[in-house]
Amino acid sequence: MGDALAVYGRLVSAAIRSQLQYRLSFVLDVVGMFLVASLDFAAVLIIFHNVPRLGTFSVGEVAFLYALSAMSFALAEFVVGHLDLLNEYVRTGTFDVMLLRPRGTLFQVVSADFRLRRLGQLLQGVAVFVYALSVLDIHWNAGRVAMTLLTVICGAVIFSAVWVFVICVVFWTVEGTETANAFTYGGQFLTQYPIDLYSQWLRRLLGYAIPMSFVAYFPALYVLDKEDPLGLPSFLRFSSPLVAVVAVVFAGAMWRFAVRHYRSAGG
Amino acid sequence: MRLDWELARRGYRRYAAYPAATVAGLFTNTVFGFLRGYILLALYRHRDVVGGYDSADALTYVWLTQGLIATIYIWGWQELALRIRSGDVAIDLARPVDPLRAGLAFDFGRAVYHALFRGVPPILFGALVFDLTAPSNPLVWLAFALSVAFAIGVSFSWRFLYNTSAFWLLHYRGATVMAMILANLFSGFIVPVAFFPGWLKAIAYATPFPAMVQMPIDMFVGKTSGIDVVEALALQVFWLVALLALCRGALAAGVRKLVIQGG
Numbered sequence: 001m002g003d004a005l006a007v008y009g010r011l012v013s014a015a016i017r018s019q020l021q022y023r024l025s026f027v028l029d030v031v032g033m034f035l036v037a038s039l040d041f042a043a044v045l046i047i048f049h050n051v052p053r054l055g056t057f058s059v060g061e062v063a064f065l066y067a068l069s070a071m072s073f074a075l076a077e078f079v080v081g082h083l084d085l086l087n088e089y090v091r092t093g094t095f096d097v098m099l100l101r102p103r104g105t106l107f108q109v110v111s112a113d114f115r116l117r118r119l120g121q122l123l124q125g126v127a128v129f130v131y132a133l134s135v136l137d138i139h140w141n142a143g144r145v146a147m148t149l150l151t152v153i154c155g156a157v158i159f160s161a162v163w164v165f166v167i168c169v170v171f172w173t174v175e176g177t178e179t180a181n182a183f184t185y186g187g188q189f190l191t192q193y194p195i196d197l198y199s200q201w202l203r204r205l206l207g208y209a210i211p212m213s214f215v216a217y218f219p220a221l222y223v224l225d226k227e228d229p230l231g232l233p234s235f236l237r238f239s240s241p242l243v244a245v246v247a248v249v250f251a252g253a254m255w256r257f258a259v260r261h262y263r264s265a266g267g
Numbered sequence: 268m269r270l271d272w273e274l275a276r277r278g279y280r281r282y283a284a285y286p287a288a289t290v291a292g293l294f295t296n297t298v299f300g301f302l303r304g305y306i307l308l309a310l311y312r313h314r315d316v317v318g319g320y321d322s323a324d325a326l327t328y329v330w331l332t333q334g335l336i337a338t339i340y341i342w343g344w345q346e347l348a349l350r351i352r353s354g355d356v357a358i359d360l361a362r363p364v365d366p367l368r369a370g371l372a373f374d375f376g377r378a379v380y381h382a383l384f385r386g387v388p389p390i391l392f393g394a395l396v397f398d399l400t401a402p403s404n405p406l407v408w409l410a411f412a413l414s415v416a417f418a419i420g421v422s423f424s425w426r427f428l429y430n431t432s433a434f435w436l437l438h439y440r441g442a443t444v445m446a447m448i449l450a451n452l453f454s455g456f457i458v459p460v461a462f463f464p465g466w467l468k469a470i471a472y473a474t475p476f477p478a479m480v481q482m483p484i485d486m487f488v489g490k491t492s493g494i495d496v497v498e499a500l501a502l503q504v505f506w507l508v509a510l511l512a513l514c515r516g517a518l519a520a521g522v523r524k525l526v527i528q529g530g
Contacts, residue, residue, distance in 0.1 A: 025438050032444035039451055046458045046467075047306075051313045054306075178291035182298040190302055197309040202301055 004107060012114040019116050026117065033120025037074075040192060041066060041128055056229050057194045060135035063128050064224065068148075068216040069191035070125030072155025074118050080160045082113040083167045087177045090170055096264045106164065106255050136224070144223045151223075154240040155191075155215040161247035162187055162210055168258035187212045196229040214243040270364060271372040278376025289384050292337060297389045300333040304397060318461030323400045324488040328459055330393030331484045337385035338378055338415070339422040339479055341456055343447040347430035348439045351521070360522060367427065367514055374423040375416075382415070400488055407486060410496050414483035417503035421478045424510035425450060431514070434521030449474070455481030461490070475506035 019026055044066060048059040057065075086109060089095040098108045138144065166180040183206070190198070190206050195213045198206075207213035214236075221228055222237035282289070304326050311322040320328065335341065347370070350356045359366045393399060402408055429446035433439035451457055453476035460471045460481045471477055482499045485491040491499050 025440075028438055028441040032441055035448050036444060039448060039457060042452060043457045046462050046464070047310060049464050050317045050462055051310050053313065054309045055312065173287050173291075175285055175287035176291045178288065178295050182295040186295065186298045186302060189299065193306055198302070198305045202305065206298075 004103075007103075008107070008111045011111040015112075015114045016116050019114075029117040030120040030123075033117055034124045035120075037070060037121040037124040040189070041124070044192070055194055055196050056227075058135075060132050061220075061224055061226070062193060063132035064136060065194065065216045065220050066192040067125050067129035067132050068151055068155060068220060069188060070128060071122060071152050072215055073159050073188045074122035074125055075152070075156035076159035076163060077115055077118040077121065079114070079156075080110055080163045081115045081118060083109065083163055084177055084180070085113075086167050087170045087174050090262075091174050093264065095262075099259075105259055106252075138223065139225065147219055147223055151216065151219040151240060154219075154244040157244040158211060158215050158240070158247050159184070159187065161244070161251035162212075164251040165247075165254045168254050171258040171262045183210055187215075191215045191217065194229070211243045211247060214240040271368070274364075274369055274372035275376030275379070278373035278378075279380045280376075282377050282380045283384075293385050293388055296333045296336055296385060297392050300330055300389050300393055301396070303333070304329045304393065318459060318463075319490055320459060320461060320488070323398050324490070325459070326393065326397045327399040327401075327488050328484055330390045330397075330399060331487060332456055332480060333389045333393070334382075334386040335415075335418070335456075335480055335483075337381040339418055340374075340378075340381075340426065341422070341447075341451060341454070341479070343429075343443055343450070344426050345430060345439070345443055347427060348433035348443060351430070351433040351525075352439070356525070360525075367511070367518060370427055371420065371423055371511075375419060378419040402487060402489065407489070407492075407496075410500065411483055411487045414486050414500060414503060417500065417507055418479045418483050420507045421475055421503060421510060422450075424507060424514050425475065425479070427514045428510060428517060431517040431521050434517075434524050450476050450479065453477065454479040455484070459484075461485075475510060478503040478506045 041063075044059070044062055047054065048062070052058070054062060086095075089098070089109065095105070098105050101108060163180070163184050166183045167177070169176040169179050187206060187210060191212050195203055195207045195217045203213070207217075218236045219238075219240050220226075228234075307325045307329055308322060310317050311325070315321060317325065347356070350359065356366075359369075362369075390399075402411070425446065429443055430439070432442040436442055453460075453471040453474050455461075455471070455477055456479075460468055460477055463471060471481075482491070482503055486496055486499065
């Protein structure tokens, strides 16, 4: 494990060094990412220009959800965002090479890159977080601070696990990468808003089965000391770490199952 | 004309060759349609009408935009920029057909495929779950079809224009990202332009972007009607011609620059 981390650290620092070689390119990419991410928040602000609340949530509360989700998603993108290239690995046969090397395939795919330009998205999440804090009156205590930090980490883990789980579709159909987007980018989009806005079947599918509601919604209810409009039990507010662990177990199992099923095009 | 037709057929067939990619894209567009639909529906818990849209109009707007994603290629495209960067554009210029015209014909073929297989299905899925509105007057359908065709042309010429930045900029990706952001926001793709605060609405309507999304949709949901429809179509044609002229100028200037470098 320690050994794997050391290898990962070396590969990732090499990837980062190479990305920083073209300094202007990198800065422009980061700025671009910041602005692209801001589009979604522009939508939030335009919506609140028309209504004072969405359900029971104020603009500051939605911004808080949005910020938690955006920061988690950016962290997940750093680590696993390049999984969207997995179809290329399969199509070109690079994945076959990975099967021959003495490391796990998931480890090799994940350590192949580190998308530092997603820094733009992280900074955008931080900016919205600062905005949310400036309009909300949160009664901070040690528990709420700890919960906020833990939520960003757990959210990143949940997003990463979902990413690994759904990208496995590539092992069955190489062209299917965009299906995964419905759950990864779709999941991120969903978590930017309170989940009580969605209909029950959509909540069950993307909120609980794919556990997106644990990325921001439930922990945010605790930090904001808010009543759940869905009236669900309050232990759910503290369940994100457990959900993150379960999600990782499922993602790992799915990956192993998919790789066992995988048949190279090279016959 | 015969050549345009053949090029359009190539555009159609190139995208028709990957049915699994179409299904995957369709799936994603549909999931997002549900998410966006329920979010906008939440606005109507507080009000009956927002920016002139009632809840059925807003839902129809959502599903039409989901159908237009692939049809007008709102996420943008960098094919020409990549060809300029690699030098392949020299091959395009050597061909006995104008690259702008060939590109437009090819893109219309692509758009017909995407309209049929990624445009119509999400709207049908949306109509199964939500109460959508549809025009009863066949003339409105005709105007809508025409307006979508113009929207495709405006979108293509905008994409072509920002791709030509690669003649001058090494980092063309920055320009394409900015161009994509402007188109997404001001076209009314993310939120209807009618929901914007006044000052932002004024900016949006001074740009060609509403001609890509908002104008055809406003015809469909009946926010633009009567003589205003003709005015809107004329405005779309104006933007199409203006952008094509800019493309023409940018291409000519770019080619001069390319020759200098190549010489």
